[in-house]
Amino acid sequence: MLRPRATSEAARSARCPRAGRRWWLGATVLSLILGAGVGGCARIQQTPSAPIEAPRWRAGFEGGDLSEWTYLLNPRGLSVVDTPVASGRRAGRVEIQAGDLWPNGLNRVEVQHKPPLDTLAEGQRSCFAWRFLVPRALSPDRHQIGYWESYPSYRQIMSFEVRGQDILFVTRLPADRVQWRGLGVVTPGLWHQIAMCARWSVDPTRGAVDVWFDGRKVVAGGPARTLWDNPNLVQIGILRDVAAAPPEVMFLDDALEGASLEAAGISGSGGRLAP
Numbered sequence: 001m002l003r004p005r006a007t008s009e010a011a012r013s014a015r016c017p018r019a020g021r022r023w024w025l026g027a028t029v030l031s032l033i034l035g036a037g038v039g040g041c042a043r044i045q046q047t048p049s050a051p052i053e054a055p056r057w058r059a060g061f062e063g064g065d066l067s068e069w070t071y072l073l074n075p076r077g078l079s080v081v082d083t084p085v086a087s088g089r090r091a092g093r094v095e096i097q098a099g100d101l102w103p104n105g106l107n108r109v110e111v112q113h114k115p116p117l118d119t120l121a122e123g124q125r126s127c128f129a130w131r132f133l134v135p136r137a138l139s140p141d142r143h144q145i146g147y148w149e150s151y152p153s154y155r156q157i158m159s160f161e162v163r164g165q166d167i168l169f170v171t172r173l174p175a176d177r178v179q180w181r182g183l184g185v186v187t188p189g190l191w192h193q194i195a196m197c198a199r200w201s202v203d204p205t206r207g208a209v210d211v212w213f214d215g216r217k218v219v220a221g222g223p224a225r226t227l228w229d230n231p232n233l234v235q236i237g238i239l240r241d242v243a244a245a246p247p248e249v250m251f252l253d254d255a256l257e258g259a260s261l262e263a264a265g266i267s268g269s270g271g272r273l274a275p
Helices: 009-015 021-034
Strands: 057-059 071-073 078-081 091-096 107-113 125-133 143-150 156-163 166-171 177-182 192-199 208-213 216-223 232-240 248-258
Touching: 057 107, 091 107, 091 232, 107 248, 125 232, 166 208, 166 216, 177 208, 177 216, 232 248
Parallel strands: none
Antiparallel strands: 057 248, 071 107, 078 091, 091 248, 107 232, 125 192, 125 248, 143 156, 143 232, 156 166, 166 177, 192 208, 208 216
């Protein structure tokens, strides 16, 4: 013998775990709109998330060499390793020694990336990010671990500077300005991420920079002149003030450049800079 189909509110509550009279009435209206049927539970339709915008350029050392970079400064101190890595299977290793001198006397070991010229033109906006790890704290002297400069005039525009476990972000134009200090945040043995977006302009009232450190926004629309007389390039690694210091090591991984930082896990980095 067939049992009569339950139509009571209690039965409907059994079918819809969150059902109560008020909730069920609302769900019934919603189900009519969505075509779920009067007697069924409302089906909530979720909007699919937008695809992550791919970067224009990415360097993760996965090819086992340094060919992803435009130029190598003192390649003796540059290599590719299997460990430690921030993502993928490989990372870059930077080792600086007292003898790693540039013709102008600077003690440096770095990799360089030149973005497309049109992405750095007046009024344009672009983003750059990378990850780094120091197995031991760097000395208390200044180490510039990433910076933008014009070329071929080589006027520095902005820089990330590490002293021990402290890091500063400094813009150079129209004058040196410390936009952010992170005290004690460069923890040895851990991967850290630096990410930034810049609006490029020779006008310091139009140029601006946003910066994230380990996913946290630390500079919002920092004003600066972000162009000098030519397009910019970016260099990461170690440029240190004291050449006679003992050898020091840093690892690099997952560098990218593009219109946003979505691929680096920084949400909300597309579109306009913070005012």
